[in-house]
Amino acid sequence: MIRNLERMYVSALTGTGAAVGGAAAAPGVGTGMALALSAGEVLSSLELSALFALSIAEVHGVGIDEIERRRTIVMGIMLGGSGSATITKVAERTGQHWGRQVVAKVPLETLRQINKILGKNFITKYGTKQGIIVLGRVAPFGIGALIGGGANAAMATLAVKASRRAFGPPPPSWP
Numbered sequence: 001m002i003r004n005l006e007r008m009y010v011s012a013l014t015g016t017g018a019a020v021g022g023a024a025a026a027p028g029v030g031t032g033m034a035l036a037l038s039a040g041e042v043l044s045s046l047e048l049s050a051l052f053a054l055s056i057a058e059v060h061g062v063g064i065d066e067i068e069r070r071r072t073i074v075m076g077i078m079l080g081g082s083g084s085a086t087i088t089k090v091a092e093r094t095g096q097h098w099g100r101q102v103v104a105k106v107p108l109e110t111l112r113q114i115n116k117i118l119g120k121n122f123i124t125k126y127g128t129k130q131g132i133i134v135l136g137r138v139a140p141f142g143i144g145a146l147i148g149g150g151a152n153a154a155m156a157t158l159a160v161k162a163s164r165r166a167f168g169p170p171p172p173s174w175p
Helices: 002-023 030-059 067-078 081-091 098-104 108-137 143-167
Strands: none
Touching (some): 002 108, 030 067, 030 098, 030 143, 067 081, 067 108, 067 143, 081 098, 081 108, 081 143, 108 143
16 A cells, blocks of 8 residues: 555656646747646645655554644655654654654644744745756756656655655554
């Protein structure tokens, strides 16, 4: 199940990035269309990433009912190594696979502190990456499709690796 989620996530993000970048290849309206579509694609990639992170948590048996815990899981996975480092530093006790510990042991007030830090990092790092990708997608002659698809594939692969670090090996069974 986890491998299927990972494959679907990477292929969905790669496909949307390539499709939006491919719009720049259309003569006349390509660049403007690619810029307009990029705004929507940024939002859809955020939504896909949140769905991926929370789905992985669910497969690992980590039910997340509180919004602060959801935010921590999603931002921690999307920020990759820097998110993991922030979570373990502030929480001081999460251990190697922080995804399960965030739900089980970290108090809500500590999660709020973590989310403040992650939120600032998320806006600067994710926003910067997306801004660069948007500029790359508007490259003409189909180059934007390669840049958009490749950049999204790289970001999705990093999120997959971060989810593996966050939750560890797959559980033996899934109810």
